[in-house]
Amino acid sequence: MPTVIRIAVVVGSTRPGRRGESVARWVADTAAAHPAVIDGRAAVEVVDLAAFDLPLLDESVPAAFASYAHAHTRRWADTVAGFDGFVFVTPEYNHSFPAALKNAIDFLYAEWHDKAAGFVGYGIHGGTRAVEQLRQIMAEVKIADVHTQVALSMFADFTFTNPADPTDPGTCTPGPHHADALAAMLDEVIAWSAALKPLRAPAAEPLSV
Template sequence: MIRIALVVGSTRPGRRGTAAARWALDTAAASPAVAGGRASIDILNVADFDLPLLDEPVPAAFGAYAQSHTRRWSQAVAAFDAFVFVTPEYNHSFPAALKNALDYLFAEWQHKVAGFVGYGTSGGIRAVEQLRQVMGELKVADVPTQVALSMFTDFTFTDPTDPTDPGTCTPAPHHAETLTRMLEEIIAWSAALVPLRAEAQPVTS
């Protein structure tokens, strides 16, 4: 059983990431991977961890955490084998809150697998490209298939002119097919990396 977290990278009040993650959760739950018992899927909200801007004296690679919020975040991330980052695009990148959350940890990400659900006016594609660069340094294997949701066609709003409307995520069917394919890639790579995860140093905090 591969344990997959849907990491909601937006922390903005009224974020549309909640709607995107809910769609991804429901779609994944109905997929052969999860429905067939090969993977589990849960939402991991960065916003729930109240992480301040990085305030650890020692870089995360040393695994010596001074702050209780870091230990809480560490335990949550360490419990998963793979991640689907649900990320908006902010100024052609991913949210600073997500980068901060990534920087807090190191061993907890290593030898795991990532997929992406990007969203924005252009499908969050540039945000995901930048996230892929960070994955390399964290020793995360990122699968090529990615979901790109458009604010214009894949969400429904009560008032489309209201930027605080969190909306619902109502994507075209091909997005569900893409997510399902991505989950299969994640499971295959995550299973292949089990020996490396078994050898890795445990988190020492």
């Protein structure tokens, strides 16, 4: 029976009132209609950083040694290790992505290796500059990032109950072209995650050549 490729939709902001939750729901709901999900070849699950309550990196041993002293680190490591690929949902904060997301990435090392990632950015400029910087981090943790990305505009792709209220998170309501871009990105993430699977085999398991 073929192995199901598991994709995490990572909510990259922990700010109260963040719009990332709504974006992640849209990603997950749209992904549910993807052919690979419908036929059971892939599964998509939302992973919310806020639910892990990670402090600023507090492990005394570098992540490369995988010697985790704290329960919150082990819980996060077990979660990340269980996925084959990721869709990072990130806003743009001051020309970059949130500190909470960088901190969560830095907690781990091997758990990220030889997996694939795509990006859904949102913000005044569609989160494009945040994604640009996030791509550089992916290389350091041995994640293959795919080309296609989604860039959601705060002006065109959200509906607000009270636009004058800065605390109103709004609802993610992207145009149809964004769903097309997301579907193409998922094609790439799922395919790359499957292609990299032999590299994720345990060290004790010999790889066929």
